[in-house]
Every structure is written in structure tokens, then in C-alpha cells.
Amino acid sequence: MRSGLLLIFGLIVLTSICDTICQLFLKTSINSLGEFSSRRLINVLRFILKLILKPKAWIALLFSTLSLCIWLIVLSKADLNFAFSVDSMHYIFIALASGLILKEKVGVLRWTGTSLIVAGITFVMLT
Amino acid sequence: MSKKKITLTILLFLVFTDILETFTQFCFKKAALAQSASNIADLSQVAAFLADTVSSPFLWIGLLSVLSTFVIWSTILSKIDLSVAVPIASFSYILVPITSIIFFHEKVVLLRWIGISFILMGVILVSLTSKEEK
Numbered sequence: 001m002r003s004g005l006l007l008i009f010g011l012i013v014l015t016s017i018c019d020t021i022c023q024l025f026l027k028t029s030i031n032s033l034g035e036f037s038s039r040r041l042i043n044v045l046r047f048i049l050k051l052i053l054k055p056k057a058w059i060a061l062l063f064s065t066l067s068l069c070i071w072l073i074v075l076s077k078a079d080l081n082f083a084f085s086v087d088s089m090h091y092i093f094i095a096l097a098s099g100l101i102l103k104e105k106v107g108v109l110r111w112t113g114t115s116l117i118v119a120g121i122t123f124v125m126l127t
Numbered sequence: 128m129s130k131k132k133i134t135l136t137i138l139l140f141l142v143f144t145d146i147l148e149t150f151t152q153f154c155f156k157k158a159a160l161a162q163s164a165s166n167i168a169d170l171s172q173v174a175a176f177l178a179d180t181v182s183s184p185f186l187w188i189g190l191l192s193v194l195s196t197f198v199i200w201s202t203i204l205s206k207i208d209l210s211v212a213v214p215i216a217s218f219s220y221i222l223v224p225i226t227s228i229i230f231f232h233e234k235v236v237l238l239r240w241i242g243i244s245f246i247l248m249g250v251i252l253v254s255l256t257s258k259e260e261k
Contacts, residue, residue, distance in 0.1 A: 081233050114249060115249070124242035
């Protein structure tokens with residue numbers, strides 16, 4: 001059972017990493033489109049159209065699909081409440097990736113919140 | 128850009144995204160359970176499992192639910208700050224275990240609830256830092 005738990009944990013790590021990569025590509029492709037200010041429908045449609053034309057948006061979709069496939073395998077093996085709680089680790093990866101790759105500022109309060117999530121996942125893993 | 132205060136309508140929509148998110152997970156779990164995939168050992172079994180899952184209506188209802196959540200969520204975020212929206216929207220961390228207990232007869236022990244409450248507090252703290260500099 002221990003090795004089974006390790007496999008499930010590893011798969012959830014993998015799906016969270018895919019999620020993070022998806023968010024990174026989505027964020028960089030949206031950033032490259034420039035400021036989105038107007039809420040008029042025609043501008044929203046133009047924004048979406050421009051986004052679809054970005055290759056990075058497709059890479060994001062690819063990783064999102066990959067993440068869903070791994071997630072389905074996880075759900076076939078693990079309890080939903082366990083998997084869903086542990087999946088909150090994508091907050092950790094996104095905080096790391098935002099700081100290291102996107103060079104966003106990640107403040108003390110955010111790291112405190114992220115540590116609480118780590119503590120929470122550890123408790124859930126212990127059960 | 129300062130945004131309007133939260134209204135009852137927005138609050139209801141936020142609660143609705145909580146429920147939709149939980150419903151999505153319910154559907155995906157149903158789709159995964161529909162297959163006899165208790166022992167996926169190699170890659171060909173993974174492929175067979177995923178192919179079977181695609182034929183499950185629950186998967187497609189779940190995907191539709193993801194899409195609806197995305198649309199509603201984007202609309203909400205154009206009206207209120209992320210730091211207000213996320214704490215209310217993260218109650219799915221409580222709703223999902225409750226759904227798991229009711230529909231899938233899973234057991235959630237006290238230590239796990241404690242872990243979940245830590246995660247919830249962490250998510251709320253993280254979202255509090257998202258306020259844009261004015």
C-alpha cells in the first residue's frame with residue numbers, strides 16, 4: 001500500500017507540474033497580447049481570436065489535456081477527497097514558477113500561505 | 128483600477144462556481160470509476176483506460192462544467208478583486224470531501240480535516256496577496 005501511495009503522490013505531482021506549465025504558457029501568451037482593457041464583446045472576441053493564433057496557447061492546451069489524463073488515472077486509483085486536497089500543491093509550483101521564471105514578486109505573506117498549504121498536504125498524506 | 132464591492136448576485140455566482148467545481152470533480156471521478164482500471168500497470172493499459180474514459184458521458188459533462196466554470200469565473204473577476212473572489216471560491220476544498228463521503232462512501236478522518244483546513248487557510252492567505260498595487 002505504501003508504494004501505491006507513493007505512485008499516486010508522484011502522479012499528482014506530475015499533474016500539478018503539467019498544470020503549472022499550462023499556466024506559464026497561457027500567462028506568457030496573454031502577456032504578449034498586451035493590455036486588455038475594453039469589455040465590449042467585439043474586443044473580447046478579437047482578444048480570444050488573437051490568443052488562438054498564438055502557438056504558446058496551444059502548448060498550454062496540450063499540457064492541460066495531459067494534466068487531465070493523469071488526473072483521471074489518479075482518480076481511478078485514489079479517493080477523490082485525498083487527491084483533490086493533495087492537488088492543491090499546484091499553488092506551490094505556481095508560486096515557485098511565478099517567482100523564478102516570470103520574475104513576479106512573491107511576498108512573505110504569499111510564502112506563508114504556501115507553507116500552510118504544504119503543512120496541510122502533509123497532514124492529509126499522513127492519514 | 129478599483130472594482131465595485133461584492134454584491135449578492137456576485138456572491139451567488141461565486142457559490143455557484145464552488146458547486147460547479149465540486150460537480151466537475153464528481154463527474155471526473157464517476158468517469159474514472161466507470162472503467163475497471165483498478166490495476167493500470169503499463170502504458171498500453173493507460174491508453175486503453177483513457178480511450179474508455181473518453182466514451183463516458185460523465186467525462187464530457189465534466190468538461191462542459193469546466194468550461195462553464197471558466198466563463199463564470201472570468202466574468203466574476205472582471206467585477207471584483209481576485210483576493211475577494213478566491214477565498215469564497217475555495218470552499219470546494221470542503222465541498223469535495225463532503226461529496227466524496229456522500230456519493231463515493233469515502234472516509235475522511237479528523238487529521239485529514241485538519242490538513243484540509245490548513246490548505247484552505249493557505250489558499251486564503253495566498254489570495255490576499257494578489258491585490259494589485261494601486
